[in-house]
Amino acid sequence: MSNFYICLLLAGLCLLASCHHVPGHQGDHDGHEHQDEAPTASHQESGHLPCLKIAPIGAEFAFKFYRQIVPESAGKNIFFSPVGISTAFLLVTLGAKGATRDQILSGMGFNQSVINEKELHDGFHHLLQVLNNPEDQIELSIGNALFSTDKFPVQQKTIEKAHDLLHADVVHSNFENVEEAVKQINSYIEKKTHGKLVDVVKGLTPETAMVLVNYIYMKAYWENPFNPESTRKRDFFVDNETTVQVDMMYRNGIYSNYHDEELGCDVVRVPYQGNASALFILPEKGKMGQVEQALGPEALLKWEGYARQKRIVLSLPRVSLKTSYNVKEMFKRMSVTQVFTDQADLTGFTEHSLKISEAVHKAHLNIHENGTEAAAATIIEMVPMSLPRRIIYNRPFLILLVEHVSRAILFAGRVVNPNEH
Template identity: 70%
Template sequence: MSISWLYLLLACLCVIASCHHVPGHEGGHDGHEHPEDDQHPAESHQESGHLPCLKIAPSSAEFAFNFYRQIASQASGKNILFSPVSISTAFMLVTLGAKGTTLDQIVSGIGFNHSVISKKEINDGFHHLLQLLNRPDAHIDLSVGNALFSTDKFPVRQEIVDDARNLFQADIMPANFQNSEDAVNQINSYIEKKTHGKLVDFLKGLDQDTKMVLVNYIFMKGYWEKPFIPEFTWKRDFFVNNKTTVQVDMMERTGYYSSYHDKELGCEVVRIPYQGSASALFILPEEGKLNQVEQALGRETLLKWETSAEEWFLDLSLPKVSLRTSVDVKEIFQGLGVTEVFTDYANLSVFTEQCPLKISKAIHKAHLNIHENGTEAVATTFIEAVPQMDPPDLTFNKPFLLLIVEHLTRAILFMGRIVNPNEP
């Protein structure tokens, strides 16, 4: 049986201040008021619990943590960065054309239980999520989108095209896969444009039997609500492990931060808000506790950190980071039980009446840039009253974890582990 290939590309950019039918297959508060810090993702918008995006939030969060643990088990001692939103949205596009076991495995793999939530509720949740993340009044530069590249010689069913466009805001793009070089250039140009030039030459080549390419991208550019001052960035030691120490540019700022010391897990947690509706959660495990903290990552742990955090006056030191990562999503998904869609038994028959399809590759690339103010030069004046005392010192000078959360949707936009800030 001839099998044609479908590519799944996930172009994730995070720039933060300083994303075939087979026979037999069936279809402690300090007293100062800081209102901007009082709103936590798990606590805010309680009155909006009926929103479609909030129905998928718990399962989406569990997928993020499961995916992270799967990567961490295969990437010991390495930097990690990925966008759960990008990956899950891309595979939701795939579910438009899937049936049977193939569909069930994908839905389960991205965290959902059909006995608890219907496929329509999941679709509606992602549709609403994309609407909110792309809202123009969010006060943060954030865009998430999709594209479906196909050829007239391999027509996709019109209902699939309509659902991709209407549910997932997908651009429908004609492509000539018989001219592989032109198709690669077209897809790369699309990704480069959508990521504002930060991801260039994303795709290196296409298999000769490629019939369709699905792309998801996420772009975020945020500015710290309370920026660091470049003059207070110094060269400091960062302890990668017991044998390796590197010099990094360490940003320093003294001020009020929402933080929590988790004695049980052995880590410090600090939330740094962006201007707008998102914040970054930095987790610093104690010596020898990194694996313990990673294994404990989950919705309950995140909720404990968010609800237990209090305002503290801290002398915070955070390294500047600029790194690029690449994840073989196919390999990670197979570890999560999503296997059939990558084999000759894949049931993606809803996409087309022509030859059977399977996913050949699923690639996710990400870029992270953390610095003092943002990704563009801005003039900012910030005045903050501080107590007359020496604040506690909190220095991120050893491997730490990072989560970026959008408050309204409770979506984990990005998640990662920084082992060595100097590794590109």
């Protein structure tokens, strides 16, 4: 096998409730408590959407990958895009053959006896259509790029399949001029993430034959924004020995929420404008490990089924964090090994012998109030005389960002220190 490599780069950016005022949302419109409603009517009417076929498997992969990160992330924030990582490796399977391809699909949970290739490809193709919907109120984009060189030309049929199924751009690059190639790829990622993720690629070698890039960018506004004037400095208890000061946001409003006595956690769903919401999971003291082990589709169904719309006093910290992961090592722990070795069969890309030398995922999360000073003046809240329950996220918590139509987990993570960066 020649010593030429494919590098896989994954970039995820999530700006939640970025500080810009969007008019027309002045608080809760309904003061009554009622059961949680379906996110969208179309979701109920379209149970046979292709993307829903892959949704449960995608959720399983999200939590499986999360658990690979936990052992090396004690006391650290966790944040990544499951849908971004799975989409990137599906792109790899378009050029993989035999045992290499089968191992990747199996590691991601796509059992070929349960879901065939057409269902898999149709599901991801439709998922990208849903997520890249320009008519949704959420600014969301996900896509892929394949940077290749004339020395190792990519087969035309693979180029066409990558473009048709996964919206992949195919870009010519010259890896013999490493500095220019790095600049080109970083410029592409910076543009696709609206300037928020820069210098993702730190270095390549002249032996690089191909670079695969996946990016996901999300900018969303709370359906009911927090009032910046209510934000105060408060203590956040990182662990038994460490306390940090954070900007704690505050809102008295109606949210879908549930207290899980069995697992020992509070779950609050905070909706965005559009077809997505954030699920904030607050374990009781000493229960983080227990909740993390229970994370899975069954837990999500349970929380969704038991959650009710109730008025609460919600306190959430502003969050700003960045993460970086060696996806290659995570996948090897999930028994995906061959694609990283000399036994890799990636001849669907090019006739030359190649293997993946590096797979890196970087993500960035910002959570803010969604309000300027002018917006604060328009936020009018009416509260009942009785004091609602307080749920204060002043210790480590979990976060899941879910798109409703596809039921895709866009981002998942754990916030241990909101001010880590």
